Amino acid sequence: MKGLYLVVFIGGALGAMVREFIMILVPKMSNGFPLDIFVANVAASFLLGLATYHHRHKNITDEMILLFGVGALGGMSTFSSFAYGAFTEIQKVNGVAISMLYILSSVIIGFIACGLGLYMSKLNEEK
Numbered sequence: 001m002k003g004l005y006l007v008v009f010i011g012g013a014l015g016a017m018v019r020e021f022i023m024i025l026v027p028k029m030s031n032g033f034p035l036d037i038f039v040a041n042v043a044a045s046f047l048l049g050l051a052t053y054h055h056r057h058k059n060i061t062d063e064m065i066l067l068f069g070v071g072a073l074g075g076m077s078t079f080s081s082f083a084y085g086a087f088t089e090i091q092k093v094n095g096v097a098i099s100m101l102y103i104l105s106s107v108i109i110g111f112i113a114c115g116l117g118l119y120m121s122k123l124n125e126e127k
Contacts, residue, residue, distance in 0.1 A: 011068060011075065019040045022039055023036040032092060045113040047073055050118075
């Protein structure tokens with residue numbers, strides 16, 4: 001059981017590093033939209049959809065879903081950065097619209113990305 005904590009810890013560290021690379025590589029938007037956090041969260045949602053499908057169909061082990069799904073993707077996506085980005089933007093003059101766009105697009109596109117990951121895995125499995 002203790003080894004499983006280490007698996008999640010290692011995955012989380014790797015995911016946090018990937019998120020930081022994304023935040024360095026994705027350009028800042030002039031209107032304040034936190035595109036870097038948005039990209040990290042949507043990508044993690046898509047990858048979680050892929051991983052979840054394969055875990056459900058026993059293509060990856062429980063340990064792998066802990067390493068990748070819980071650890072790495074949990075570290076890559078971040079609710080605290082999501083909330084911070086929305087909160088920071090809403091405090092700016094005329095920032096309410098950008099903040100609401102960010103919140104809605106993150107939730108809706110993240111949901112779609114996760115579903116797309118599940119769907120694409122299913123299509124790939126049927127081949």
